[in-house]
Amino acid sequence: xxxxxxxxxxxxxxxxxxxxxxxxxxxxxxxxxxxxxxxxxxxxxxxxxxxxxxxxxxxxxxxxxxxxxxxxxxxxxxxxxxxxxxxxxxxxxxxxxxxxxxxxxxxxxxxxxxxxxxxxxxxxxxxxxxxxxxxxxxxxxxxxxxxxxxxxxxxxxxxxxxxxxxxxxxxxxxxxxxxxxxxxxxxxxxxxxxxxxxxxxxxxxxxxxxxxxxxxxxxxxxxxxxxxxxxxxxxxxxxxxxxxxxxxxxxxxxxxxxxxxxxxxxxxxxxxxxxxxxxxxxxxxxxxxxxxxxxxxxxxxxxxxxxxxxxxxxxxxxxxxxxxxxxxxxxxxxxxxxxxxxxxxxxxxxxxxxxxx
Amino acid sequence: xxxxxxxxxxxxxxxxxxxxxxxxxxxxxxxxxxxxxxxxxxxxxxxxxxxxxxxxxxxxxxxxxxxxxxxxxxxxxxxxxxxxxxxxxxxxxxxxxxxxxxxxxxxxxxxxxxxxxxxxxxxxxxxxxxxxxxxxxxxxxxxxxxxxxxxxxxxxxxxxxxxxxxxxxxxxxxxxxxxxxxxxxxxxxxxxxxxxxxxxxxxxxxxxxxxxxxxxxxxxxxxxxxxxxxxxxxxxxxxxxxxxxxxxxxxxxxxxxxxxxxxxxxxxxxxxxxxxxxxxxxxxxxxxxxxxxxxxxxxxxxxxxxxxxxxxxxxxxxxxxxxxxx
Ligand SMILES: Cc1ncc(C[n+]2csc(CCOP(=O)(O)OP(=O)(O)O)c2C)c(N)n1
Ligand SMILES: [Mg+2]
Numbered sequence: 001x002x003x004x005x006x007x008x009x010x011x012x013x014x015x016x017x018x019x020x021x022x023x024x025x026x027x028x029x030x031x032x033x034x035x036x037x038x039x040x041x042x043x044x045x046x047x048x049x050x051x052x053x054x055x056x057x058x059x060x061x062x063x064x065x066x067x068x069x070x071x072x073x074x075x076x077x078x079x080x081x082x083x084x085x086x087x088x089x090x091x092x093x094x095x096x097x098x099x100x101x102x103x104x105x106x107x108x109x110x111x112x113x114x115x116x117x118x119x120x121x122x123x124x125x126x127x128x129x130x131x132x133x134x135x136x137x138x139x140x141x142x143x144x145x146x147x148x149x150x151x152x153x154x155x156x157x158x159x160x161x162x163x164x165x166x167x168x169x170x171x172x173x174x175x176x177x178x179x180x181x182x183x184x185x186x187x188x189x190x191x192x193x194x195x196x197x198x199x200x201x202x203x204x205x206x207x208x209x210x211x212x213x214x215x216x217x218x219x220x221x222x223x224x225x226x227x228x229x230x231x232x233x234x235x236x237x238x239x240x241x242x243x244x245x246x247x248x249x250x251x252x253x254x255x256x257x258x259x260x261x262x263x264x265x266x267x268x269x270x271x272x273x274x275x276x277x278x279x280x281x282x283x284x285x286x287x288x289x290x291x292x293x294x295x296x297x298x299x300x301x302x303x304x305x306x307x308x309x310x311x312x313x314x315x316x317x318x319x320x321x322x323x324x325x326x327x328x329x330x331x332x333x334x335x336x337x338x339x340x341x342x343x344x345x346x347x348x349x350x351x352x353x354x355x356x357x
Numbered sequence: 358x359x360x361x362x363x364x365x366x367x368x369x370x371x372x373x374x375x376x377x378x379x380x381x382x383x384x385x386x387x388x389x390x391x392x393x394x395x396x397x398x399x400x401x402x403x404x405x406x407x408x409x410x411x412x413x414x415x416x417x418x419x420x421x422x423x424x425x426x427x428x429x430x431x432x433x434x435x436x437x438x439x440x441x442x443x444x445x446x447x448x449x450x451x452x453x454x455x456x457x458x459x460x461x462x463x464x465x466x467x468x469x470x471x472x473x474x475x476x477x478x479x480x481x482x483x484x485x486x487x488x489x490x491x492x493x494x495x496x497x498x499x500x501x502x503x504x505x506x507x508x509x510x511x512x513x514x515x516x517x518x519x520x521x522x523x524x525x526x527x528x529x530x531x532x533x534x535x536x537x538x539x540x541x542x543x544x545x546x547x548x549x550x551x552x553x554x555x556x557x558x559x560x561x562x563x564x565x566x567x568x569x570x571x572x573x574x575x576x577x578x579x580x581x582x583x584x585x586x587x588x589x590x591x592x593x594x595x596x597x598x599x600x601x602x603x604x605x606x607x608x609x610x611x612x613x614x615x616x617x618x619x620x621x622x623x624x625x626x627x628x629x630x631x632x633x634x635x636x637x638x639x640x641x642x643x644x645x646x647x648x649x650x651x652x653x654x655x656x657x658x659x660x661x662x663x664x665x666x667x668x669x670x671x672x673x674x675x676x677x678x679x680x681x682x683x
Contacts, residue, residue, distance in 0.1 A: 117461050117463070119465065124430075131449060138423070140426060144423060144432075145430035145432050171419040179413075335522075341601070
């Protein structure tokens with residue numbers, strides 16, 4: 001066995017403080033572009049904080065925070081082409097925002113309204129996926145369709161570290177490898193699957209290793225290093241467009257929140273681990289980089305936060321004023337045409353409503 | 358006109374759709390070079406190429422999961438699950454996603470696909486190759502479940518299923534795959550989904566069935582006729598959504614109903630039909646509804662499977678008992 005083929009590379013551009021470790025490609029080293037990346041990250045952070053508050057006050061339901069993992073979604077969202085297809089799980093709002101999903105639609109979804117997945121500005125991306133790892137199989141089919149239709153596009157799919165223990169994960173990688181389908185797999189390795197830490201999830205030296213058995217090349221990336229993430233995702237997408245072959249990125253990060261608002265991480269996550277992880281979080285690091293390399297000022301920073309908070313607040317207002325669903329709308333999309341039995345059940349439901357009026 | 362067995366009719370319906378619509382894709386285990394273990398897809402890969410008739414790795418969850426992804430992008434996948442006994446790894450994808458995609462995106466994305474699987478007993482197959490678990494799928498909102506019982510209905514219903522904009526579970530009664538031929542025109546004409554087919558008219562008794570049991574039920578009707586009992590025979594064909602109206606009309610006429618199915622009794626589709634008759638039509642009944650079905654046992658291995666399968670004799674006994682009520 002060739003030992004080299006079993007080593008996984010690791011990509012980093014910023015150290016834990018945000019100091020640049022090596023020169024950026026010129027094409028990326030543009031202040032305006034770098035700020036646009038930062039802006040999506042800040043917007044996501046502020047939205048996330050607001051969403052948690054909205055859950056606490058009963059305005060939305062259970063919500064899954066992406067605190068600390070924003071760089072992954074920002075990189076994906078900015079690196080993908082519009083006609084690529086994104087198949088997200090539930091910690092990907094940063095990418096979704098960038099791809100045209102509205103903030104109020106995300107609130108609508110977590111607020112218990114299916115219409116939040118009927119994206120008004122995004123026709124093709126999948127809604128987020130709750131049954132762990134099942135979305136990886138969809139991505140493979142979407143990649144097949146893109147290839148079949150001779151489109152120069154890629155299906156980009158995400159999952160968590162826990163998801164890599166599921167059969168669907170292995171099946172999907174194997175299928176994409178065997179059929180040579182343009183798929184980018186991105187693992188958000190936030191070290192936890194609810195309360196189960198990574199070391200209980202697998203004996204694999206890295207999660208990226210799991211791709212090797214499927215004949216898929218993989219890298220590990222510092223998922224809190226926005227530059228490394230952006231460059232890795234962009235490079236991977238370009239390579240997939242050229243070769244038509246799937247790739248995998250393991251983004252190493254840390255969940256700086258409860259699993260969801262229904263969880264209490266103090267039951268299993270030590271304060272020290274959390275404090276250590278906070279030292280490496282992506283927003284502080286990227287701000288440090290902008291300050292050092294692009295003379296980003298505190299004043300600009302405050303203005304950006306204000307602007308993003310306003311955008312979040314507006315979306316909350318829009319969300320609160322959305323009209324309720326039509327009574328019985330939940331019958332209407334079960335089939336393209338409602339079968340008689342459902343027409344009958346819907347009528348009985350509506351009659352029941354009338355009797356209560 | 359062609360004289361085709363059910364398996365040939367299925368093969369030609371698939372070929373017709375592959376010819377008509379370049380977005381139609383067949384995928385599954387052994388469906389390509391080998392033409393499927395029952396030969397349903399025989400010759401199709403040669404005709405339509407490896408990109409349209411795909412031998413996949415052995416991975417049911419992903420065969421269905423990727424079909425969902427394909428369907429969402431405008432393709433019409435027709436995945437084959439080699440035997441119904443091996444559809445369970447894909448239940449997650451079928452129930453959790455295929456059945457729900459349209460609803461959860463309010464119609465933005467949908468899932469037009471036909472999952473084909475041979476099912477049912479009576480062919481002396483090994484363990485796990487003979488079950489009838491159609492009720493699992495019939496229970497799930499968002500799915501259609503279609504079961505042909507003759508070559509012509511297999512052809513017309515499969516065409517209809519492929520043209521349908523929602524996911525269809527198309528269960529093929531493999532016991533009658535090669536049970537006689539029928540004259541069929543290869544014109545791509547669809548039969549209606551969501552309706553029963555009345556195969557024999559009669560005034561004394563209604564026999565309701567589907568799939569391979571149509572055979573024994575028609576035989577029973579013939580033998581009952583010899584005894585002066587004139588049975589109507591209904592092939593349900595689409596068991597979800599269920600056309601209860603045709604069954605009600607018949608029971609209005611006969612006042613007696615016997616439901617025949619191979620699947621286990623408890624919570625089988627027969628229970629649903631009986632419940633609907635009780636809800637909607639109990640006053641027209643002259644005798645208790647009866648179910649002639651498989652038992653609530655694991656499908657016995659083949660030495661004993663004939664004890665499990667409803668027989669013509671069991672149907673006749675039930676009919677005779679029903680006629681005793683005045
Ligand atoms: C098939 C399945 N099993 C269990 C669950 C319940 N569940 C929701 S999230 C989760 C942990 C997932 O961990 P990971 O894949 O690491 O993603 P993370 O939430 O950490 O981002 C579990 C067990 C589920 N949604 N789906
Ligand atoms: Mg995790």
